[in-house]
Amino acid sequence: MPQPEGAALNFGFSPILTNVGLNLLPKLDQFIVRKIAPAVPVASPSGVYNFWTPDDFLRRDGKIIGNYEAAPIGGFASTQLSFAVQNFGAATAYTARDLADARRGGTSDQALKNAKTRWVVTKGLLELEFRGSVLFQTSGNWTSTVAGVASGPTSVQFIQWDQAASTPVDDILLWKRNVRLLTGYEPNTIVIPDKVWLALRKNTSLIDRIKYGGTMDRPTEITLSQLKALFEIDNIYVPKAVYNSAAEGATAVFTDIWTTTVWMGYVASAPGMQEPSAAYNFAWTGDTTNGLPGGMTSGQGPQAFGSMQNEEGLFMREFMDVPRGAVVIEGTLWSSPNVVSAGLGVTFTAPIA
Numbered sequence: 001m002p003q004p005e006g007a008a009l010n011f012g013f014s015p016i017l018t019n020v021g022l023n024l025l026p027k028l029d030q031f032i033v034r035k036i037a038p039a040v041p042v043a044s045p046s047g048v049y050n051f052w053t054p055d056d057f058l059r060r061d062g063k064i065i066g067n068y069e070a071a072p073i074g075g076f077a078s079t080q081l082s083f084a085v086q087n088f089g090a091a092t093a094y095t096a097r098d099l100a101d102a103r104r105g106g107t108s109d110q111a112l113k114n115a116k117t118r119w120v121v122t123k124g125l126l127e128l129e130f131r132g133s134v135l136f137q138t139s140g141n142w143t144s145t146v147a148g149v150a151s152g153p154t155s156v157q158f159i160q161w162d163q164a165a166s167t168p169v170d171d172i173l174l175w176k177r178n179v180r181l182l183t184g185y186e187p188n189t190i191v192i193p194d195k196v197w198l199a200l201r202k203n204t205s206l207i208d209r210i211k212y213g214g215t216m217d218r219p220t221e222i223t224l225s226q227l228k229a230l231f232e233i234d235n236i237y238v239p240k241a242v243y244n245s246a247a248e249g250a251t252a253v254f255t256d257i258w259t260t261t262v263w264m265g266y267v268a269s270a271p272g273m274q275e276p277s278a279a280y281n282f283a284w285t286g287d288t289t290n291g292l293p294g295g296m297t298s299g300q301g302p303q304a305f306g307s308m309q310n311e312e313g314l315f316m317r318e319f320m321d322v323p324r325g326a327v328v329i330e331g332t333l334w335s336s337p338n339v340v341s342a343g344l345g346v347t348f349t350a351p352i353a
Helices: 015-027 097-104 108-136 170-184 194-200 204-213 224-231
Strands: 039-042 046-052 078-084 086-096 142-149 158-161 190-191 235-237 242-244 255-256 260-266 279-282 314-323 326-339 345-349
Touching: 015 108, 015 314, 078 326, 086 097, 086 108, 097 108, 108 279, 108 314, 108 326, 108 345, 142 170, 170 204, 170 260, 170 345, 190 204, 204 224, 224 235
Parallel strands: 039 279, 142 158, 142 345, 190 235
Antiparallel strands: 046 078, 086 326, 190 260, 242 255, 260 345, 279 326, 314 326
């Protein structure tokens, strides 16, 4: 039976190739969105879930009860939230000639295939990082936001951290307290973009707190471990991911994915739909019991490979493009970062001049 041009002879996703892709994820550690929006696996590509309102859990409803006295009955409200998992996909290809060229160049067939697989996985994570950075650095997504100014700050401003009179430790500790009093949860994570981190390393007020540890050969500069101690916070991430905005074949133009806005918030250590956290990354496990995602039809997808269901939402397939004589490697990342609790995050805009 003749095949239509470009038809994929095998629509099934590959468990082996998927496992290769999953093993690459922790190695691509320049991407941090999956660390601050932990993955919550979902069995449906879209749906709703109940979120228990944390305010009610912290109300003093308990009391000392006397003999024959009944304990007071209370309760808690719930909010119904929705999610829709997005699909970040990319594909590349190779031919028999590409494999031959690789061998002549001193590499193996498998080395070329591995590089192609890494390229595909990187594309998905790059897009997830780009969209996630916008989510976290958009002030309108969070209940609290403070702005950096050169001088004379108001209650919702702070002196920019590259200014002589700045007090970054006081600023962070103040807004950790403010978020805790707003939500009952104290922020445990800060994202400090690289350009801001370079300014903080030389901040006078920070150096004054540790300056006696320096020498002539190694002048005092702040380290991340010292900053964690000063800010009294568990996690500090300095995103280093960049993207190339130039067209293929042109001179590369690399730009930071993250802008200078600093984000601070509470990130759950044990993520789950009923566990408070600033944001979650909903990842479709590949379970098709509740239907297929948009764009997929019966006979496609992981439903043919129950063993390849996973909590990251990453699926890989390899198929033959007959008219071109090429093998296509395709990766799809079914994942969607979402703000879950706007009160658990705060943005520091314009932190440096």
